[in-house]
Amino acid sequence: MLKTIINNFHLEKLIWIIKTKLKYMILIGIIFGALAGGVAFITRSDLYAATISFYVYSNPDYINDNGINLSTGEINQASALLNSYSQILKSDGFLKSVIEEAELNPMYYSVPRLRSYISTQAVGGTAVFKVTVRDPDPYMAMTIANTIGALAPEKIVSIVKSGGIEILDEAVLPTTPYKSTSISMMIALGVAAGGVLSALFFIYKGLMNTTDRRTYEVEDMFNIPILGMVPLIRDKKENGEPNVLLDENSEFILREAYNDIRTNLLFLGKGERCPVFAITGADYDEGKTTNSINVARSFALMGKKTLLVDADLRNGNIAEEFGMEAGQGLSEYLAGICSEVVIHENIAENLDFISTGAFPPNPTDLLISEKWKELISDKKEDYDYIIIDTPSIGVVADGVEVVNVATAFVVVIREAVTRFEREELIIRRLEAVDANICGFIYNGISVMSEDYNHKEYINGGEYGKRSNSRV
Incomplete structure (x- = not known):
């Protein structure tokens, strides 16, 4: 992952x-x-706060003496007692007394919960400190605060033995929430x-999601060039299928795509008089067979005598694409059923075709036979280019066996269909047998893609209109 x-x-x-x-x-x-x-x-819940204020004396005798004027030193002494008083008010013993005095429900108002409801705050520079009680019930907040006020003076003095406190302001019933x-x-x-x-x-x-989405994703993974990008064709034939097979009347962008592929393949033939290009892919539905036909037709339209061989002895359907019965073909010849291979001549100008024939039970054995090698070697004397449609290498191993006759392999990948790991699988399989992988055909690219390099030719464009007769 x-x-x-x-x-x-x-x-x-x-x-x-x-x-x-x-x-x-x-x-x-x-x-x-x-x-x-x-x-x-x-x-939702509201939280109410009730506050009671206390005044702290350093000497308990000052509590009932209204004529005493406290000095700064005495105020400081009283302030020093505030922390001790605050700790007493939050002690377990004092809080138990509050629960009993206020007749609180001990199932709800436990000591730890009650402690969390209470906070104390000293007023800076004075001997005043405040105790605030927060509770969802405003009446209970006031009741608890005033109960603390009633118990605190006697409890604190009995524990500390010095100083004293008196209530400055009692808590009143809060009418607005402290927090909501x-x-x-x-x-x-x-x-x-x-x-x-x-x-x-x-x-x-x-x-x-490892499906191919952009050309850079392919280029980043493999040191293998993209020979051309075939656009996704949406125009339909009478039967409702896209018109993806190349001919003289194909859309300009389709013809231009295969012109690019053909031009690149012309430079990858290793100088052979009749290069043999094997078209393969990882899985079905990537357009391998369609590209095999169109690459062969592109060479034929160029005036090169071309032989198209359907070597997918498990699932070949090129004969069906041409609207013909497969009849006897490659499998019958390789199996020795017939002495001469059946060649369908001139299915298009300069284009001949060998069908699969019947699907044999041993396709791999037939494709590694000497008879297969001899067939391709003999036909190289009669043609300028041979295009072989192989099985999908990611599905079966038969396509790899074509390495014994192929000048180079062309791998078809389809945008939004082919997955990286499947590409890697077939590349590793081909590299394992020292196959020459000359490039990818990037099939089914959207004409709106940033990577598509013929946007200006969509629907012909001005250049496409002027070049309508161009092959």
């Missing part, structure tokens, strides 16, 4: 994932926000949490 994420990690892809999934992230964020707001509304559950804050947090969690989920899923 980690290897997949690392190989698939690109800033551009992260931006693309977020961009394409943004509406879902927003929707999920809204749903989370609504849920959080609903929960907050149902479980913020529904708007919960909604905001829900929206943020939903957005972030959905973004992380979509990024993870996106980085785990």
Whole structure:
């Protein structure tokens, strides 16, 4: 998993994932926000605060003497007692007394809970300190605070043995909450949490999705060139299928795509008089057979005498694409059933074709036979180019056996279909038998893709119109 994420990690892809999934992230964020707001509304609670004020004396005799003027030193001495008094008010013994005196329900008002409800605060520079009680019930907050006021003077003096306190202001019934559950804050947090969690989920899923999406993803993984990009054709034939087979009347962008591929292959023939190119792929539905036909037709349209061989002895269907019965073909010849291979001549100008024939039970054995090697060697004397449609190497091993006759392999990958790990599998299989992999055909690229290099020719364009007769 980690290897997949690392190989698939690109800033551009992260931006693309977020961009394409943004509406879902927003929707999920809204749903989370609504849920959080609903929960907050149902479980919302208010907290009320009641405060009682005390005055501390350094000498207990001062409590009943109204004529005493306290000096600064005496105030400081009284202030020094505040911390001790605060600790006493939160002690277990004192809080038990408060629970008993106020007749609080001990099942709810335990000592630890009551302690958490109480806070003390000294007023700086004075001998005054305040005790605040916070409770969801405003009446209970006031009752507890005043109970503390009733018990504190005697309890504190009996324990500390010095100083004294008296109530300065009793607690009153609070009428407004000290703190309320913020529904708007919960909604905001829900929206943020939903957005972030959905973004992380979509990024993870996106980085785990190994289908080819951009050409740079292929180029980053393999030191193998892309020979050409075949656009996704949407125009339909009368039977409702896309018109993807190349001919003189094909769309300009389709003809130009195979012109690019053919031009690159012209330089990769190793100087052979008749190069043999094996077209393969990882899996079905990548366009391997269609590209085999179109590459062969592209050479034929150039005026090169070309032989197309359907060597997919398990699933070959080129004869069907040409609208003919397969009849006897390659398998019958290699199996010795017929002495001469059946060649369908001139299925298009300069293009001949050998079908699979019947599907044999031992296709691998037939493709490693001397008879197969001799057939291709003999036909190289009669043709300028030979194109072999092989089985999908990611599915069966038969395609690898074609290495014994192929000048080079061309690997077909399809945008949004082929996966990185499947590409890597077939590349490793071909490298293991020292096959020459001359390049990829990047099939099914959207004409709106940033990587598509013939955008100006879509629907012919001005250049396409002027070059309508160009092959």
